[in-house]
Amino acid sequence: MRLNKSEVKGARENFLPVNRGDMERRGWDCLDFLVVSGDAYVDHPSFGHAIISRWLEKMGFRIGIVAQPDWRSTEDFARMGRPRLGVMVTAGNLDSMLNHYTASGKKRKSDPYSPGGRSGMRPDRATIVYCNRIRELWKDIPLVIGGIEASLRRMAHYDCWADDVRRSILTDSRADLLVFGMGELPVTEIARYLSEGRDPGDIRDVPGTCWKTHDPSNAADAVVLPSFEEVRADKKVFAKAFKTFYLEQNHARGNRLIQDQGAWHVVQNRPARPMTVKEMDRVYSLPYTRASHPDYDAAGGVPALEEVRFSITSHRGCFGECSFCAIAMHQGRIIQTRSDSSMLEEALSFKKMVDFKGYIHDVGGPTANFRIPSCSEQLERGACRNRQCLFPSPCPKLRADHRDYLELLRKLRSLPGVKKVFIRSGIRFDYLLADKKTPFLEELCAHHVSGQLKIAPEHVSADVLRIMGKPGREVYERFMEAFRVMNTRLGKKQYLVPYFISSHPGAELKDAVELAEFLRDIRFQPEQVQDFVPAPGSPATCIYWTGIDPMTGEPVHVPKSREERKMQRALLQYREPKNRETVIRALEAAGRSDLVGEGPLCLVRPQHRPERGRLSAPILPGGKKTGSRSQKRRTDLGKKDRRKDQR
Numbered sequence: 001m002r003l004n005k006s007e008v009k010g011a012r013e014n015f016l017p018v019n020r021g022d023m024e025r026r027g028w029d030c031l032d033f034l035v036v037s038g039d040a041y042v043d044h045p046s047f048g049h050a051i052i053s054r055w056l057e058k059m060g061f062r063i064g065i066v067a068q069p070d071w072r073s074t075e076d077f078a079r080m081g082r083p084r085l086g087v088m089v090t091a092g093n094l095d096s097m098l099n100h101y102t103a104s105g106k107k108r109k110s111d112p113y114s115p116g117g118r119s120g121m122r123p124d125r126a127t128i129v130y131c132n133r134i135r136e137l138w139k140d141i142p143l144v145i146g147g148i149e150a151s152l153r154r155m156a157h158y159d160c161w162a163d164d165v166r167r168s169i170l171t172d173s174r175a176d177l178l179v180f181g182m183g184e185l186p187v188t189e190i191a192r193y194l195s196e197g198r199d200p201g202d203i204r205d206v207p208g209t210c211w212k213t214h215d216p217s218n219a220a221d222a223v224v225l226p227s228f229e230e231v232r233a234d235k236k237v238f239a240k241a242f243k244t245f246y247l248e249q250n251h252a253r254g255n256r257l258i259q260d261q262g263a264w265h266v267v268q269n270r271p272a273r274p275m276t277v278k279e280m281d282r283v284y285s286l287p288y289t290r291a292s293h294p295d296y297d298a299a300g301g302v303p304a305l306e307e308v309r310f311s312i313t314s315h316r317g318c319f320g321e322c323s324f325c326a327i328a329m330h331q332g333r334i335i336q337t338r339s340d341s342s343m344l345e346e347a348l349s350f351k352k353m354v355d356f357k358g359y360i361h362d363v364g365g366p367t368a369n370f371r372i373p374s375c376s377e378q379l380e381r382g383a384c385r386n387r388q389c390l391f392p393s394p395c396p397k398l399r400a401d402h403r404d405y406l407e408l409l410r411k412l413r414s415l416p417g418v419k420k421v422f423i424r425s426g427i428r429f430d431y432l433l434a435d436k437k438t439p440f441l442e443e444l445c446a447h448h449v450s451g452q453l454k455i456a457p458e459h460v461s462a463d464v465l466r467i468m469g470k471p472g473r474e475v476y477e478r479f480m481e482a483f484r485v486m487n488t489r490l491g492k493k494q495y496l497v498p499y500f501i502s503s504h505p506g507a508e509l510k511d512a513v514e515l516a517e518f519l520r521d522i523r524f525q526p527e528q529v530q531d532f533v534p535a536p537g538s539p540a541t542c543i544y545w546t547g548i549d550p551m552t553g554e555p556v557h558v559p560k561s562r563e564e565r566k567m568q569r570a571l572l573q574y575r576e577p578k579n580r581e582t583v584i585r586a587l588e589a590a591g592r593s594d595l596v597g598e599g600p601l602c603l604v605r606p607q608h609r610p611e612r613g614r615l616s617a618p619i620l621p622g623g624k625k626t627g628s629r630s631q632k633r634r635t636d637l638g639k640k641d642r643r644k645d646q647r
Helices: 005-014 020-025 048-058 096-100 126-137 147-152 169-173 184-195 228-233 235-247 277-284 294-299 303-308 340-350 403-413 429-434 440-447 462-468 473-490 509-521 539-546 562-572 577-589 628-646
Strands: 033-037 063-067 086-090 143-146 157-159 164-166 177-179 209-213 257-260 265-268 311-313 362-364 452-458 495-502
Touching (some): 033 048, 048 086, 048 184, 048 277, 086 126, 086 147, 126 147, 143 169, 143 184, 147 169, 164 228, 169 177, 184 277, 228 235, 235 539, 277 340, 311 340, 403 440, 429 440, 440 473, 462 539, 495 562, 509 562, 562 577
Parallel strands (some): 033 063, 086 143, 143 177, 311 362
Antiparallel strands (some): 177 209, 209 265, 257 265
16 A cells, blocks of 8 residues: 555554654553564565564564564664564565575566565575574574474475575574464464463474474474484485375374484474464454555555455465475465455455555465365364375365355455456366366356466376376366356456476476477467476475485486476477577477477477578468568567577
């Protein structure tokens, strides 16, 4: 929300303190807890630091926020003085290394979680750096870390940017406790214990936390993981340890885990239980301003807010279990929902905001149409150890039912002042097709698509999809046809925009060629291609590092070399002139030189030399020749390419 100068003072009072002046206006001489964040201060329930801060405030604690402090000294950390009970640190909504670097290791030019999108506002490995500064300032203060960076790095883990296995972030940061997953319930207990005067080293029984000890007998009931030194030295041991770690992420039946990190042993308690509907409602009813702090107005605000300002989080968790995604290890596999009344109240609050134009940008979660738990047994027994909900085929116990979600969307659409309700957080199309009870596809196409529907088949090769844990190509083709038929019936011109991942573990050049042929056949060229990023915590990252599927123990091909990754990426955008030579090399390496030529099924044309002063007209898929303007443009592009080659 953009604020004019006359509104700044009033708006500022609605935010939590960020400096001494803010504290004095509230009559505070000190804080109870200081929250340090690698993201800019955005008071919106899509930002973890905002949720935890408002949650603690609701509990009666005095909270201050230091967002994106200058880590080169302790000055910013000390600006509000030493807090009475402790400091809580998060790197932000993204792992700080992922925030900074692309899959190829290139530095990103912007940061949507910083004022004006400016990069460089946080350090690499922000959690560790912030904590070390805090320890420099206050050596004995209770220090708690959380957020996705801490959550996914809670045990020994592979770090692609170091290309090595690193210790638990709990030991490297010198924090007392680590909160993994969703933090409201663990933080409630931690804050209560600290307010009662309990030493942080003695807080060992809170679900959803990790703690450390010099004496492993303090966790005699824990399953012992191979040590940091063992998993670092042997990739087979790493894969086995990851499997144990993954399978124990169960709030109802999971065991404690312990791992020797050298100077310390790190203990992981069971995950926190899923939140109830009432608890979820309470989280999203807190007094968020839904705005970035007015200190950022001069920079134009915080870009990441624009995508979510008028979005509604309907649930948490995802039972899709895509192997490249770490959501299952962070939010969990069990869906936690809000009541319809809570979300309707949130939607009505949008009308009070001057820049609301009647469009709700999204209603969803990690996967929009996962609105209910996948089966009735999950809440009591936790997620299954021996099978997935949707892969390789939907479980017989799966509740494929969109009635609850449809009812919510209908209520939102009917609100006065709401013109359109979009769904942008992603649809799991195999789950949609499994639902034979509701007209969800019809209502999706009729009311909730803005010309294009983003969808994520990720690949089409059976071998790659098996590693990904995604449905087969034929399922996506069924959905494509169902979507086409439905839009034709509705008289709408709407299109699917599929997302694909290149160089995923399991993908060989032949698989990339198969995907390129599929794109040719559906006449689609991706504007953007996502290279696989081996971020900490996912099964696919384990495969990337070890070359082993941790669940089966089978070897898996991993495209690691720069050249192979470049070729797989180029194949997905084979029509790009700049990719032509790379595509030819890839096709030759894959034994598919038959796709270089003039035929209608060929991906690229052979290099032609001018004959009799002219170039032959390129042939487009379908056998049609380009017109004169297109021919001239392609000819000019060809001249540019030749000039580059000569240089």
